[in-house]
Amino acid sequence: MKAIVKHRLFWPSVALLTLIAINTIARPQFILITVRNGELYGALIDILRNSAPLMLVALGMTIVIATRGIDLSVGAIMAVSGAVALTIIDGSAEPGSLGTVLIALVVALVVALVLGVWNGFLVAVVGIQPIIATLVLMLAGRGVALLITEGFITTVNSTPYEFIATGYLVGLPFALLISIAAIAVVALIERRTALGVLTEAVGINPEASRLAGVRARGIVFSAYVASGLLAGIAGIIYSSNIRAADANAAGLFIELYAILAVVLGGTSLMGGKFTIAGTVIGVLTIQTLEATILFLGVPSAQSPVFFALVVIVVVLVQSPRLHSWARTAMKTARTRGASDTGPRAKVAS
Amino acid sequence: MTKSLDLAPRRAATPSRYATFMSRRASLMPTFAAVAILLVLLISAQARFPKFLSPGNMSALLLDNAYLVVLAVGLTFVILTGGIDLSVGSVMAFTGILGASLLAQGIPAVVAVPAMLIAGALIGLLIGVLVQYFNVQPFIASLAGLFLARGLAFVVSLESIRVEDTFVLWLQRTRFNVGGWYITPTGIIALLAVAIAFYVLLWTRFGRTVYAIGGGEQSARLMGLNVARTKLMVYVISGVCGGLAGLLLTAYSGAGYPRNGIGTELDAIAAVVIGGTLLTGGTGYVLGSLIGVLVYGTIKKIISFMGAEQAWTQIIIGALLLLFIVVQRVIVTRSQRRR
Numbered sequence: 001m002k003a004i005v006k007h008r009l010f011w012p013s014v015a016l017l018t019l020i021a022i023n024t025i026a027r028p029q030f031i032l033i034t035v036r037n038g039e040l041y042g043a044l045i046d047i048l049r050n051s052a053p054l055m056l057v058a059l060g061m062t063i064v065i066a067t068r069g070i071d072l073s074v075g076a077i078m079a080v081s082g083a084v085a086l087t088i089i090d091g092s093a094e095p096g097s098l099g100t101v102l103i104a105l106v107v108a109l110v111v112a113l114v115l116g117v118w119n120g121f122l123v124a125v126v127g128i129q130p131i132i133a134t135l136v137l138m139l140a141g142r143g144v145a146l147l148i149t150e151g152f153i154t155t156v157n158s159t160p161y162e163f164i165a166t167g168y169l170v171g172l173p174f175a176l177l178i179s180i181a182a183i184a185v186v187a188l189i190e191r192r193t194a195l196g197v198l199t200e201a202v203g204i205n206p207e208a209s210r211l212a213g214v215r216a217r218g219i220v221f222s223a224y225v226a227s228g229l230l231a232g233i234a235g236i237i238y239s240s241n242i243r244a245a246d247a248n249a250a251g252l253f254i255e256l257y258a259i260l261a262v263v264l265g266g267t268s269l270m271g272g273k274f275t276i277a278g279t280v281i282g283v284l285t286i287q288t289l290e291a292t293i294l295f296l297g298v299p300s301a302q303s304p305v306f307f308a309l310v311v312i313v314v315v316l317v318q319s320p321r322l323h324s325w326a327r328t329a330m331k332t333a334r335t336r337g338a339s340d341t342g343p344r345a346k347v348a349s
Numbered sequence: 350m351t352k353s354l355d356l357a358p359r360r361a362a363t364p365s366r367y368a369t370f371m372s373r374r375a376s377l378m379p380t381f382a383a384v385a386i387l388l389v390l391l392i393s394a395q396a397r398f399p400k401f402l403s404p405g406n407m408s409a410l411l412l413d414n415a416y417l418v419v420l421a422v423g424l425t426f427v428i429l430t431g432g433i434d435l436s437v438g439s440v441m442a443f444t445g446i447l448g449a450s451l452l453a454q455g456i457p458a459v460v461a462v463p464a465m466l467i468a469g470a471l472i473g474l475l476i477g478v479l480v481q482y483f484n485v486q487p488f489i490a491s492l493a494g495l496f497l498a499r500g501l502a503f504v505v506s507l508e509s510i511r512v513e514d515t516f517v518l519w520l521q522r523t524r525f526n527v528g529g530w531y532i533t534p535t536g537i538i539a540l541l542a543v544a545i546a547f548y549v550l551l552w553t554r555f556g557r558t559v560y561a562i563g564g565g566e567q568s569a570r571l572m573g574l575n576v577a578r579t580k581l582m583v584y585v586i587s588g589v590c591g592g593l594a595g596l597l598l599t600a601y602s603g604a605g606y607p608r609n610g611i612g613t614e615l616d617a618i619a620a621v622v623i624g625g626t627l628l629t630g631g632t633g634y635v636l637g638s639l640i641g642v643l644v645y646g647t648i649k650k651i652i653s654f655m656g657a658e659q660a661w662t663q664i665i666i667g668a669l670l671l672l673f674i675v676v677q678r679v680i681v682t683r684s685q686r687r688r
Contacts, residue, residue, distance in 0.1 A: 070488070122671075131433070131488065132628055132674055139615050140667025146660035247660075252611070256492055269486055299507055301607070305500030311493040312479070319483035 008266045011317075012281045015264070019288045020044075023295065039168045043291065045176075051287040052165075052175040053078070053234035055280065057254055058261040059186050060227030062279045065262050067220045068203045068271025069123060069130035074231040074258060076141025077115050078251030081108040081232035082239030083148040089156045101160040109232045115141065116228015120221035134224075138255070145247035155244040165241035175237050182230065187276050196274075199223065203271030260307065261286050264314060379625030379676055380637035386623075386669070387640055390647045398654050404529030406650070411532065414646040415539040416441065416594040416601065420617040421624070421638040422546045423590025426583040428621055429550070430562045431630025432480065432487035434584065436472060436494030438613030440591030442606070443498040444469050445598050448517075449510040449605025458516040466592040472498050473588020477581040491584075495614070498591075502607035509606035512599055520600040535597045542593065546635040559583060563630025619670045620645050627677055644669070 004010060023030040023043075033042035057074045064071045085108035092100040115137060122133035167174040190196035201209040202216045210216045231251070239245045263269060264285055265278025289310065293303045316322055394401040411418075420437045427434045444465040451461040472494050479490035512518065520538070524531040550556035558579045561569040570576045599605050624641030626633025648669075649662050 126675065126678065128674055128678060129628060132622070132670075135615065135618065136667045136671045136674070139619060139670065140664045142612075143660040143663030143667065147658060147664070151658055151660065256495070259489075259492070263489070269489060299503065301503035301507060302500050304496040305504060308493045308495075308497035308500060311489065311496065312475075315479065315485045315489060315493070316483060319485065321483055 008275065009278055009281065012265050012278055012285065016281050016285045016288065019285060019292060023288070023292055026295070035171075039171050040173075045173065047284065047287045047291055048176045048179075049173040051283050052179040053238045053251075054254060054257055054261065054287065055179040055283045056182050056230040056234040056237070057227075057251075058258040058279050058283050059182055059276065060223075060230035061255075061258040062262050062265075062267055062274050062276060063186070063190065063199060063223045064130070064227045065259070065267055065269060066199050066203045066271060066274035067223045068206065069220065069223065070134065070259065070269075071119060071224060071227045071231075072131065072134040072255050073115070073119060073137035073141055074227060074234075075251030075254045076138050076145070077112050077228055077231040078235030078238055078254065079142055079145035079245075079247045080115065080148070081112040081235035082250050083145040083154070083245040083247055084108040084111050085161070085236055086154045086156050086239055086245035087148050089158050089161060090154050095156050095158040096160065098160050101158060104161070105236060108236060109229065112232020112235065113225065113229050116225040116231075117221075119228060120224035123224060124217045124221040142247060145245075145250070149245050149247050151247075153244050153246045157243070161240050162243060163240075165237050175241075178233065178237065182233070183276065183280060186226075190276065195219070200272050200274065203274075257286055257307075260311060264310075376627075376632040376680075377625070377634075378680060379627075379673060380634055380640065381625075382673070382676060383624050383637055383640045383644060387644050387647065390644065390651065394647065394651045394654070401651075401654065405531075408529075408531045408536075410643065410646045410650060411536045411539065412601075413650075414642050415533075415535045416597040417613070417617060417620065417645065418539040418639060418642045419542050419590050419594040419597060420613065421620045421642050422542045422635055423587035423594075424617050424621050425546065425624075425626055425633060425635045425638045426550070426559060427487070427587045428618075428626050428628060429559050429630055429633055430580055430583050431566070432580070432583065433491060433618070433628070434473075434476065434494070434587045435488065435491040435614050436476060436498055437587060437591045437594070437617055438610035438615075439495045439498035439502065440469050440472050440588060441594040441598060441613065442609040442611075443472070443502040443505070444592040444595030445609055446502050446505045446510065446605035446607045448596060448599055449512050450505050452512055452514040452517065453510050458514050461514075462516075462596060465595055466589050469588040469590070469592025469595065470585050471588070473585040473591070474581070476588070477584030480584065481577050481580045499607075506605070506607060509604045511604045517596070517600050518603065520597070521603070535600055538593065538597060542590065543635060543639050550635055555579060555582065560631055563627075563632070565631075616645060616666070619666050622677075623666075623669055623673050625673075628674075 020031070030043045033040055033045060035041075057078070060074065061071060085104040088104040088107055089095045089100055092104075094100055119134050119137060122128050122136070123130050126133075163174060164178075165175050169177055190199065198209070198214050199219055201212070201214055202219050206216050206220075234254075235250060238250055259269075261282035262274075262279050263282070265275055265280070265282035267274040267278060286307075289306065290300075290303060293306055294300060298306075391402060400406065420441065424434055424437055447468055448461050448465040451464060452458065475497070476487075476490045476494045479485040479493065480487050520534040523534055525533075548556075550559060558569065558574045558576075561572065561574055562576055562579060566576060595605075598609060602609075620641035621633070621638045622628060622641070623644055624634070624637030624639070626637060645662075645666060648665050649659070652659060652661050652665075
């Protein structure tokens with residue numbers, strides 16, 4: 001029992017399960033998953049499907065944070081990749097053909113990859129603080145996206161493109177399959193090869209790991225490249241979902257939600273140890289909370305208040321000062337208990 | 350007599366004096382660079398558009414960016430201690446809509462304006478307490494502040510609220526004219542904020558403690574400086590500045606709007622950095638932040654003169670930011686090498 005409670009995924013899982021339980025009690029149909037035409041439907045499936053962009057971004061963020069960095073530009077990269085893909089499809093003769101969509105996807109992902117390389121270059125090669133280095137692209141990226149769409153919200157009608165976010169494959173939403181594949185690939189690379197351990201080493205002490213022969217620069221560099229690429233995929237799913245490239249709204253605040261998901265999952269912002277399962281739970285918690293807030297009838301614009309409270313509670317629970325307060329409180333309670341038994345013992349003697 | 354004797358060697362020593370000045374005042378370099386960029390921008394804009402440097406246009410530069418000046422002033426305090434405050438844009442939106450809604454309910458400005466400042470101060474206090482007493486990273490603590498303020502803005506009102514209060518409108522509509530130049534009370538408030546911050550940072554115990562914390566928090570503590578109170582105060586100051594910016598923006602646009610200032614925190618951070626304040630803390634000047642905001646405003650104005658996409662503003666500001674960061678990086682490595 002103690003081992004379960006001590007496990008670092010215990011509290012994140014409890015938070016997620018509590019949210020699901022509250023929702024189920026409030027409206028029992030929440031937990032129901034129905035099968036129609038061999039495809040799964042239900043509130044939980046919706047949460048899984050809608051969480052795909054955040055899941056991808058948060059996976060990249062986990063690796064970047066593990067190297068003691070942060071990537072603020074993911075929202076801007078999402079906006080750029082969506083804008084690139086939709087502008088290509090919009091400008092082509094046959095927006096509905098599979099070939100056009102594939103070309104658009106490849107170009108958009110290459111652009112996202114290049115943006116990730118740019119971040120990695122600034123952080124790993126030039127040696128700029130990650131917050132600031134990625135702030136550059138966070139500012140400029142949205143401008144680039146606006147230029148690509150020429151300031152308009154580009155909308156398209158393309159069945160293959162819409163399939164990415166709304167389609168079903170083997171009974172599951174295609175977007176969910178993408179995020180499952182991404183989780184599997186990241187987990188495989190980071191946990192079944194030495195890369196994960198090396199990433200943690202770089203995050204715990206960059207200098208020591210370099211002296212130990214770890215190629216810290218390459219690892220940090222590739223973390224930003226991975227984050228850029230994942231954000232690019234997220235941007236495509238987002239734009240496919242709304243069938244439009246909105247350079248201003250795409251991925252707005254997603255960097256903040258992604259960081260929140262990583263922290264909720266139990267990965268420290270100080271770098272080092274990271275947990276992919278924790279991030280997955282963190283993302284699902286955020287998405288479920290969002291669904292809960294919507295269900296409560298709170299306008300979605302007001303939901304940041306709830307997230308602020310969640311952030312505050314989470315950081316307070318993690319803070320060393322609160323732990324020492326709890327320890328002293330427990331100690332005084334114990335000593336008081338001991339002094340209570342003292343006189344009684346005397347009476348007995 | 351003695352003076353004329355002094356002059357000769359001084360003239361001879363000019364180049365080396367220049368060198369010593371540059372090495373001693375290396376921290377001023379980025380601010381000088383910002384001034385140079387501002388001048389280049391203004392002169393080249395004047396060459397392209399003969400009406401650019403007209404008094405009316407230049408006066409509008411301060412008027413349009415008064416809220417950003419105030420935000421940058423507050424942020425300068427935080428960044429000088431080595432922290433960061435992401436919440437400023439949202440605090441501005443929250444206090445703006447709060448003020449507008451209070452005024453719309455018939456509450457006089459004498460009450461509503463202090464309420465805005467206090468609301469900003471409370472959010473700043475929350476961030477400061479999290480940072481100082483619970484060891485939360487400034488980035489995350491102010492992120493909570495950002496979410497909280499943005500959400501609260503929408504709790505106050507989902508729609509924009511028009512302001513009809515005479516005092517608030519007076520702030521914007523009154524123009525004190527000197528020749529073709531004019532300044533509004535909002536502009537005066539912004540410049541006053543800069544002046545007060547300049548005085549406080551350079552000549553008060555509190556201001557010097559801010560620099561000391563940025564230079565090395567541990568050393569500042571060992572020197573017996575009151576680190577905890579100062580760090581708490583810088584976030585409160587940033588919050589109050591957010592509240593003040595909310596007032597200025599409400600006066601400027603004549604309404605409170607909960608969607609105001611999305612991304613403004615980035616503009617403010619960029620302005621502070623372009624103005625020569627090091628994000629690692631300890632080095633920087635509040636006058637530089639004013640210059641940084643003016644650079645930002647000038648770029649925006651040039652782009653609107655050219656009739657180009659406003660998206661270029663973001664791209665150019667991003668590029669400038671990068672340039673300054675690289676310059677700062679070079680300066681920091683140099684000063685480390687000297688040690």
